[in-house]
Amino acid sequence: MIVIFDLDGTLIDSAPDIHKTANEVLAEEGLGLLDMDTVRGFVGHGMPHLVRQLLGAHGIEDEARAARMISSFGARYDGAVGLTRFYAGAAEALAALKAQGHVLGLCTNKPVAPARAVMRHMGILDCFTAVIGGDSGPRRKPDPEPLWMAIADCGGGPALFVGDSEVDAATATAAGVPLIVHTEGYRKTPAEDFPHVAAFSDFAALPGIVAAQAEALETAG
Incomplete structure (x- = not known):
């Protein structure tokens, strides 16, 4: 997945x-x-x-x-990394997803150079097969193209999108990709007000959510 x-x-x-x-x-x-x-x-x-x-x-x-x-x-x-922190359990969840054999990509509206810089600083850049930033193509989220680019760069196939905001919800809907919502992020409206297949506040839950969604997609396919 x-x-x-x-x-x-x-x-x-x-x-x-x-x-x-x-x-x-x-x-x-x-x-x-x-x-x-x-x-x-x-x-x-x-x-x-x-x-x-x-x-x-x-x-x-x-x-x-x-x-x-x-x-x-x-x-x-690029140098604005000193105050940035992981959400609790995020790094461990990435490692668990990799260990389960999932291919990970990133799709952000942050320009790609500072995105890579902060990912390198946090020690997670090597976890990701693809990194798509806001300047990686002619369009930004909520246009679906950046998400499609990230999926293609990961090899193509069934995908899930993990995001936190209304922008991510609109992107996932436009791209036809199921959204999993991190509820502790920067959204301005209740998560239940936009489409998603699952939500979590604790990253410890994410590997299990991804496994369940992957099974559901496989069954549906």
């Missing part, structure tokens, strides 16, 4: 590093700093969108300024 993961809010809590970087960029622009909850609410649609939301929070629409801030944010992003 191919199991594709989202990154931020699913495997790792990177909001502290994103928040720190966002405020560094805002300070550089002479703009007021924002609190963690506000910045966390901007995560999920990719870094350019996040930067435009930072400006929007200050009532500013200025594409030239946004472009400058995107460049500044990007220059800091």
Whole structure:
């Protein structure tokens, strides 16, 4: 079975590093700093969108300024790993899934270079056969293309998608891939409000969920 993961809010809590970087960029622009909850609410649609939301929070629409801030944010992003942490049990769940013979991929709206950088820092990059970032193709999630790219790069075939947000739910629905929801991530609405086949808060449950879903897909096929 191919199991594709989202990154931020699913495997790792990177909001502290994103928040720190966002405020560094805002300070550089002479703009007021924002609190963690506000910045966390901007995560999920990719870094350019996040930067435009930072400006929007200050009532500013200025594409030239946004472009400058995107460049500044990007220059800091690869090194923004010091405050990022795994969700409890995530690393162990990845190891268990690999041991069960599943092929793992990653599909995130984070640009691929900082995605790889934080995965390398966390020691999980080698777990993944494919890593698709927000700049790996012409479209980002919730367009289904990045998820399809990740599945293809993992060899193609039946797949599950593990994510945490409304963006991930819309991506899975558009791609026709069953979604498993990590309920402790960055979603803004109740998980029951969007389509999924299973949900978990404790990563210890994930290998069993994947096994059950793989069996169900095999039976249905």
